[in-house]
Amino acid sequence: MSTVEDIESAVTRLSAIDYSRFRDWVLEYDNRIWDKQMTEDAESGRLDDLAAEALEDFRTGRCTDL
16 A cells, blocks of 8 residues: 555544544645745745736736725
8 A cells, every 4th residue: 555545544544533633734734835835936036927917917907806
């Protein structure tokens, strides 16, 4: 079995309470990875073109209120 298959099998055996705790952990872990990637992208300038495009759209009235 692969590691992923082992994890999948273990997850199916969790109690409802343990599954809820595991799910919360996975969501928090995923959020930390996302935040780290966004921070790295922002600091490296990879988002500069998107930000400039969004600001131009705002200045020219191509945005709508949410």
